[in-house]
Amino acid sequence: MRISAKADYAIRALAALAAEPDRPLVCESIAADEHIPFRFLKAVLRDLRRAGLVRSQRGCEGGYWLGRPAAAITLAEVVAAVDGELLTVHGEGPDDDPGRAPAVAAVWREIRARTEEILTGTTVADLLYANQGAAR
Template identity: 60%
Template sequence: MHISAKADYAARALLELACEPARPLTCEAIASSQDIPFRFLKSVVGELRKAGLVRSQRGCEGGYWLGRPAEEITLLDVVRAVDGELITLRGESLAGLDYPGAAGALPGVWRQVEEQAAAVLAALPLAALVPAGAVARRPGVGAA
């Protein structure tokens, strides 16, 4: 299984936003704190915005916030927002995969792997990954 750089960067950016719910963060700040290439992050954040996982505001007081509470955004949401399919075979969905003869059972195994990976990622909201006390340490922000 391959976890794309886009999915990794998207999850890391959203976790930064989850730690700063009271104020917007710029892409520059997120890229700097997570050591993510700025240009790549801008593209990833655009996809997260289209998926409704982040919202943005322009201007000197602008930046990005989570589009929904951290408790309502799972890692599965993040991966699907930036990558589409969770697991592909040579770039194709596993849905219609079919092999002849001796390998006939193999597509079922690949789909089972995808189902189990989806279950793990769906069970992990961003809030569960925010370090304990990370939000509470911020002035004027309540405990997570």
């Protein structure tokens, strides 16, 4: 299974924003702290803003904040915001190819279901608390 760089960067950026809920973070500091290419991060944040997962403000007091509480943002929403459908096979859904053997389609559906379960059951806040526990 492959997680896109875009999804990874989006999750890392949201975790950084969740760690600093009282102040906006500028794209440059997120990129530097999370080792994300700046231009790529700008595109990721644009997708997250369109999905309502972050909000932004321009100017010297500006930057990015979470669009909702970290506990209300699932990783499934993040992946959907930047990548679209969670699992595709050759760019199609698991059941979209009539030539695909039913047993193979069933495996792809099961992988999608289990992945959705993990991503839907994990919030940005969960990542923050996991990081705090690891730092102790």
